[in-house]
Amino acid sequence: MWNSDLFAGKVVAVSGAASGIGAAITRRFLEAGATVAAGDLQTSLFTVLQEELGPELSRRLVPLTLDVSNPHLADDFIRAVISKLSRLDVLVNNAGIAPVGSVTETTDEMWRRVMAVDVDGVFYLSRAALPHLERYAGCIVNIASVSGVGADFNYAAYNAAKGAIVNLTRSMAIDYGKAGVRTNAVAPGPVRTPLLVKNLESLSGLEAAFGKFIPLARIADPREIADAVVFLASTGASFINGAILPVDGGVTAWNGQPNGDFV
Numbered sequence: 243m244w245n246s247d248l249f250a251g252k253v254v255a256v257s258g259a260a261s262g263i264g265a266a267i268t269r270r271f272l273e274a275g276a277t278v279a280a281g282d283l284q285t286s287l288f289t290v291l292q293e294e295l296g297p298e299l300s301r302r303l304v305p306l307t308l309d310v311s312n313p314h315l316a317d318d319f320i321r322a323v324i325s326k327l328s329r330l331d332v333l334v335n336n337a338g339i340a341p342v343g344s345v346t347e348t349t350d351e352m353w354r355r356v357m358a359v360d361v362d363g364v365f366y367l368s369r370a371a372l373p374h375l376e377r378y379a380g381c382i383v384n385i386a387s388v389s390g391v392g393a394d395f396n397y398a399a400y401n402a403a404k405g406a407i408v409n410l411t412r413s414m415a416i417d418y419g420k421a422g423v424r425t426n427a428v429a430p431g432p433v434r435t436p437l438l439v440k441n442l443e444s445l446s447g448l449e450a451a452f453g454k455f456i457p458l459a460r461i462a463d464p465r466e467i468a469d470a471v472v473f474l475a476s477t478g479a480s481f482i483n484g485a486i487l488p489v490d491g492g493v494t495a496w497n498g499q500p501n502g503d504f505v
């Protein structure tokens with residue numbers, strides 16, 4: 243779908259790149275000609291990713307260890323990108339975790355871990371990357387969620403974290419726009435990745451319920467999120483800054499009122 247030289251000569255850094263949406267984003271940027279610095283905590287998964295990508299695309303993949311929740315390791319990751327690849331054009335803040343729990347079910351440890359990965363991680367990587375992005379008129383794409391726009395039942399910490407990412411996106415968009423750096427976010431609805439598959443397997447009827455409540459009547463494929471990310475990072479989106487793009491099959495277009503089918 244993407245022209246194979248759309249990102250030729252460009253360097254894209256993706257966090258949480260070894261699985262799910264991050265792996266799909268990595269593939270799409272490689273297909274569009276970029277070199278991708280892929281960071282993840284679970285580096286063992288990179289072997290599987292490289293096999294799936296095949297030798298040609300893997301040649302432009304640079305897998306790196308990354309823990310976004312640690313400011314020193316986030317700095318080390320961006321430093322490694324610059325020292326190995328000499329530039330940075332796009333940062334995709336994708337790494338995230340989503341443990342289940344209402345407020346009273348959330349321990350201090352769970353709350354801190356979600357904030358550390360889902361919020362601090364975006365802050366640390368963006369802070370380290372921005373001076374380089376300014377040099378190359380680059381951009382940031384954050385992976386927020388529909389859970390940052392409205393709330394999911396029983397995901398208190400995750401909802402709070404993704405809400406923070408929505409407004410951090412706007413904050414960076416207005417602070418760095420003048421420097422030529424655009425910041426946008428994609429807000430996916432449910433996507434078929436290991437993060438969601440666990441819930442689909444443990445809660446029977448969940449997939450059918452998604453089919454009923456999502457106007458497009460299905461869960462997204464990770465590639466559909468990746469396509470929106472590549473678009474936002476491309477010159478086709480050159481005047482888009484501070485947007486929170488729902489890629490949710492219409493979930494957030496619905497105000498929650500039942501229609502005749504539910505009576």
Ligand SMILES: NC(=O)c1ccc[n+]([C@@H]2O[C@H](COP(=O)([O-])OP(=O)(O)OC[C@H]3O[C@@H](n4cnc5c(N)ncnc54)[C@H](O)[C@@H]3O)[C@@H](O)[C@H]2O)c1
Nearest residue numbers: 258261262263283309310336337338387430432433435437
């Ligand atoms: N799957 C969905 O339905 C859905 C919906 C909306 C938003 N999202 C968001 O999309 C992003 C990716 O989710 P996914 O569904 O692909 O999940 P996933 O669990 O398949 O992949 C997440 C990746 O992030 C990595 N990761 C976790 N903690 C990390 C850390 N501290 N440092 C570096 N890497 C780390 C994991 O190792 C994993 O490879 C997340 O931000 C998630 O909140 C997912």
